[in-house]
Amino acid sequence: xSFDLQNVSRRGALKTLGVASGLVIAAPIVAKGVRAEAxxxxxxxxxxxxxxIAENGDxxxxxxxxxxxxxxxxxxxQVVADELEADWGRLVFEPAFGxxxxxxxxxxxxxxxxxxxxxxxxxxxxxxxxxxxxAASHWGVAPSDVEAKNHRIHNKVTxxxxxxxxxxxAASKLEVPAADDVKLKSRPQWRYIGKPVRNIYMKxxxxxxxxxxxxxRKEGMLFAVAARPPVVGGTLKxxxxxxxxxxxxxxxxxxxxxxxxxxxxxxLGGVAVLATNTWSAMKGREALNAQFEGGENADYDxxxxxxxxxxxxxxxDTTHLKRGxxxxxxxxxxxxxxxxxxxxxxxxxxxxxxAATAVWEGExxxxxxxxxxxxxxxNSVAPFVGKQPPEIYVEATLLGGAFGRKSKPDFAVEAxxxxxxxxxxxxxxxxxxxxxxxxxxxxxxxxxxTAAMDGGKVTAWKQKAAYPSxxxxxxxxxxxxxxxxxxxxxxxxxxxxxxxxxxxGDAKAHARIxxxxxxxxxxxxxxxxxxxxxxxxxAGKNTVxxxxxxxxxxxxxxxxxxxxxxxxxxxxxSTYGNYGESLERHPFDTARLKAVLRKVADMAxxxxxxxxxxxxxxxxxxxxxxxxxxxxxxxVADGGALKIPRAWMAVDCGVAVNPDRVKSQMEGxxxxxxxxxxxxxxxFEKGAVVQSNFDGYPVCRIDEAPHVETAIIASDxxxxxxxxxxxxxxxxxxxxxxxxxxxxxxxxxxxRDQLMA
Amino acid sequence: xxxxxxxxxxxxxxxxxxxxxxFLRDLQGMTGTKFGCGAGLCGACTVHVDGMAxxxxxxxxxxxxxMEVTTIEGLASGDTLHALQVAWAENDVPQCGYCQxxxxxxxxSLLSENPSPSDQEIEEAMYGNICRCGTYQRIKKAIxxxxxxxxxxxxx
Ligand code: FES
Ligand code: FES
Numbered sequence: 001x002s003f004d005l006q007n008v009s010r011r012g013a014l015k016t017l018g019v020a021s022g023l024v025i026a027a028p029i030v031a032k033g034v035r036a037e038a039x040x041x042x043x044x045x046x047x048x049x050x051x052x053i054a055e056n057g058d059x060x061x062x063x064x065x066x067x068x069x070x071x072x073x074x075x076x077x078q079v080v081a082d083e084l085e086a087d088w089g090r091l092v093f094e095p096a097f098g099x100x101x102x103x104x105x106x107x108x109x110x111x112x113x114x115x116x117x118x119x120x121x122x123x124x125x126x127x128x129x130x131x132x133x134x135a136a137s138h139w140g141v142a143p144s145d146v147e148a149k150n151h152r153i154h155n156k157v158t159x160x161x162x163x164x165x166x167x168x169x170a171a172s173k174l175e176v177p178a179a180d181d182v183k184l185k186s187r188p189q190w191r192y193i194g195k196p197v198r199n200i201y202m203k204x205x206x207x208x209x210x211x212x213x214x215x216x217r218k219e220g221m222l223f224a225v226a227a228r229p230p231v232v233g234g235t236l237k238x239x240x241x242x243x244x245x246x247x248x249x250x251x252x253x254x255x256x257x258x259x260x261x262x263x264x265x266x267x268l269g270g271v272a273v274l275a276t277n278t279w280s281a282m283k284g285r286e287a288l289n290a291q292f293e294g295g296e297n298a299d300y301d302x303x304x305x306x307x308x309x310x311x312x313x314x315x316x317d318t319t320h321l322k323r324g325x326x327x328x329x330x331x332x333x334x335x336x337x338x339x340x341x342x343x344x345x346x347x348x349x350x351x352x353x354x355a356a357t358a359v360w361e362g363e364x365x366x367x368x369x370x371x372x373x374x375x376x377x378x379n380s381v382a383p384f385v386g387k388q389p390p391e392i393y394v395e396a397t398l399l400g401g402a403f404g405r406k407s408k409p410d411f412a413v414e415a416x417x418x419x420x421x422x423x424x425x426x427x428x429x430x431x432x433x434x435x436x437x438x439x440x441x442x443x444x445x446x447x448x449x450t451a452a453m454d455g456g457k458v459t460a461w462k463q464k465a466a467y468p469s470x471x472x473x474x475x476x477x478x479x480x481x482x483x484x485x486x487x488x489x490x491x492x493x494x495x496x497x498x499x500x501x502x503x504x505g506d507a508k509a510h511a512r513i514x515x516x517x518x519x520x521x522x523x524x525x526x527x528x529x530x531x532x533x534x535x536x537x538x539a540g541k542n543t544v545x546x547x548x549x550x551x552x553x554x555x556x557x558x559x560x561x562x563x564x565x566x567x568x569x570x571x572x573x574s575t576y577g578n579y580g581e582s583l584e585r586h587p588f589d590t591a592r593l594k595a596v597l598r599k600v601a602d603m604a605x606x607x608x609x610x611x612x613x614x615x616x617x618x619x620x621x622x623x624x625x626x627x628x629x630x631x632x633x634x635x636v637a638d639g640g641a642l643k644i645p646r647a648w649m650a651v652d653c654g655v656a657v658n659p660d661r662v663k664s665q666m667e668g669x670x671x672x673x674x675x676x677x678x679x680x681x682x683x684f685e686k687g688a689v690v691q692s693n694f695d696g697y698p699v700c701r702i703d704e705a706p707h708v709e710t711a712i713i714a715s716d717x718x719x720x721x722x723x724x725x726x727x728x729x730x731x732x733x734x735x736x737x738x739x740x741x742x743x744x745x746x747x748x749x750x751x752r753d754q755l756m757a
Numbered sequence: 758x759x760x761x762x763x764x765x766x767x768x769x770x771x772x773x774x775x776x777x778x779x780f781l782r783d784l785q786g787m788t789g790t791k792f793g794c795g796a797g798l799c800g801a802c803t804v805h806v807d808g809m810a811x812x813x814x815x816x817x818x819x820x821x822x823x824m825e826v827t828t829i830e831g832l833a834s835g836d837t838l839h840a841l842q843v844a845w846a847e848n849d850v851p852q853c854g855y856c857q858x859x860x861x862x863x864x865x866s867l868l869s870e871n872p873s874p875s876d877q878e879i880e881e882a883m884y885g886n887i888c889r890c891g892t893y894q895r896i897k898k899a900i901x902x903x904x905x906x907x908x909x910x911x912x913x
Binding site: 203208211212279352353401665669670672 | 784852879
């Protein structure tokens with residue numbers, strides 16, 4: 001994957017975002033005829049890049065994906081250990097370091113289990129088969145007469161059994177079976193897949209010994225804090241080096257290279273203070289009194305920009321999807337409904353602010369970073385230090401939350417440059433204020449939906465979205481949503497409605513726009529899920545029935561059927577990315593969508609009588625190849641005080657490798673989505689972010705978190721994503737519940753004080 | 758000046774205005790206590806000062822003279838984990854884990870003052886501790902399990 005994004009086409013940039021189609025995932029399954037020895041140190045059994053069995057029989061698992069709370073570093077070992085027939089206590093977990101041999105490491109887009117389930121099953125099964133084969137030859141019996149069980153091979157003829165260790169050496173001389181020759185276990189034989197295995201980092205976390213990016217320590221290291229231009233593309237004007245140097249503990253003051261747009265993952269510029277501890281560095285930064293010049297985004301003001309977005313909604317349509325003629329049907333109908341929705345910039349607000357540590361040993365650079373993608377760190381740092389990406393050793397630490405922020409390693413480049421300058425290890429520490437001021441924000445969106453009905457049946461649906469694209473962070477020409485963004489909830493609207501149209505409106509970015517947990521689904525499903533509820537009320541139906549009617553019969557949806565070659569220019573036609581998966585492997589199945597909605601309605605007792613001031617809302621959505629329905633119960637007091645006692649989630653994610661982690665991800669998604677729906681807003685004035693910390697950008701605290709009950713639909717389908725799909729249906733379910741309780745329709749997030757009398 | 762850190766006497770002769778958080782993390786290399794906001798807003802940096810939960814980012818070195826400071830690293834006695842640590846594991850509370858040292862220290866101080874808190878009292882005591890991953894319902898359940906005597910301290 002090339003990382004010189006300066007000149008790439010919009011579509012090229014999108015590949016790097018990992019949300020468009022065509023992302024190539026190298027699943028290093030070994031080609032026929034390769035001997036295990038050829039891949040690793042003699043005497044060890046290397047089945048693929050992901051698994052090595054040491055001479056003592058211990059299974060070393062190279063979990064190339066990172067851990068940010070989503071559970072991949074427990075789930076992937078479950079998969080490989082299961083097929084290997086390993087004893088869980090004999091697993092050794094190797095750190096996630098960046099190396100192309102592992103294939104894609106960008107732990108983003110809810111892909112870890114979805115894309116590596118097969119490769120990890122094969123890695124385990126291949127090694128098991130080789131051990132069995134070695135044992136069979138040793139005992140002089142047929143391979144079918146031996147069986148691996150819990151880290152031992154059993155001889156079914158003699159009843160003898162030996163630890164894996166006895167056969168590693170012999171097995172390492174065998175050919176690694178090619179993918180087609182690997183025999184996978186059947187579901188009833190599974191011992192770890194589908195079981196609630198405990199987080200592998202549990203003990204470290206509860207005793208305080210886990211190591212996050214902020215926690216890295218290296219001999220003789222310095223701590224860095226930087227003052228960066230508040231406006232993206234702004235420049236450093238002046239600073240008082242002497243004043244900073246006078247602060248006890250400050251060692252040096254170093255300028256960072258100014259940013260040239262597009263921002264990509266490059267550092268923002270400014271000036272850093274290096275000190276013997278973080279607190280001195282922070283005090284030094286204060287003393288700097290750094291001043292900045294605005295640059296081309298210095299006029300960005302979100303309250304003004306909102307008007308620009310609504311003008312774009314009124315203005316030219318770029319049509320991305322069209323079935324029938326929604327415009328004509330709506331124009332001719334006397335039963336129409338139209339509503340406008342607005343979602344502001346939101347921020348990841350990871351509990352752990354970004355941090356990166358760099359160590360130069362002569363010309364060699366080593367880094368420890370709370371990154372979502374160690375290869376992206378290699379790629380981003382390399383051009384700044386005159387190296388090739390593979391020459392840089394990058395280890396991903398644990399991540400104290402990420403949600404998309406930590407796949408953008410601007411902070412790692414800073415660390416590498418400062419460590420080289422200092423000739424000492426440097427940890428670049430971002431404070432909470434740095435994190436809020438210098439995020440890659442979720443975009444700001446205006447959306448309009450218009451529908452025509454006939455006798456309570458929706459006959460036409462027209463939806464338009466105007467928001468700056470993530471593409472703008474990579475290519476200044478980006479102007480309004482790309483099809484990779486509309487593909488997250490709009491191009492794949494699940495409706496059987498005869499006349500359907502999806503349009504985009506122009507919108508230029510004036511900040512670094514990035515992907516945030518579930519990305520454009522956030523605003524798009526907020527509008528769709530709210531509007532279905534509005535239509536249901538207008539038609540005098542309940543919302544679950546309305547959804548069922550609109551979805552229609554069980555079928556597989558192929559959005560490309562409704563994507564005529566509408567968009568001229570280098571964009572060609574719109575495409576439907578399907579989260580980077582083929583529709584053959586991950587079809588869009590309306591039966592599964594309806595099933596989760598039915599399930600959540602049952603669990604929540606949807607339709608039951610509720611006392612005055614209470615209400616329930618629902619929404620359903622498919623994203624990242626998984627289907628999630630949400631129901632929320634609210635209670636609104638006379639003065640407008642809102643309580644959210646309970647929420648229900650029904651999820652169909654195919655095979656659930658770790659059901660307890662699936663549940664916890666749904667619980668977390670509810671709180672994450674409610675945080676944004678209730679409170680989340682980043683605003684800009686004079687090009688700079690207004691908010692700074694948890695006071696200006698509140699997230700839900702314990703008293704606001706509902707009790708979440710989750711049902712997982714039993715399934716044999718290939719695994720879908722889990723980290724993100726819980727988020728989209730929550731905000732619409734919330735505002736629908738508020739409407740049911742109060743008759744007040746919230747069309748603008750966050751809810752904040754809109755209910756206050 | 759001297760104070761006790763997890764039972765050991767330590768001395769400090771630097772700037773008394775240095776927050777305890779940075780003394781722990783940067784000077785002592787004890788990184789179990791986390792940096793979340795630096796402003797008393799998130800609770801990630803919670804430790805015990807003379808048995809009471811305190812935000813170490815808002816506690817200055819000059820204030821801990823002669824005091825007894827306990828961090829997450831000192832909560833267990835040897836291999837015997839605090840009951841809350843066991844309850845956290847049994848309920849699989851952590852997601853990313855970053856906030857959890859602060860959550861556990863806050864909960865431990867609650868239970869030492871009030872061994873059988875009501876649900877309301879749990880929410881009030883834990884209000885200052887943010888979990889961005891949204892593990893709140895498991896936090897409540899884990900505290901409840903300990904308060905109800907369902908989970909005891911011990912090895913994992
Ligand atoms: S870091 Fe001390 S309260 Fe947040
Ligand atoms: S577990 Fe991630 S912030 Fe609490």
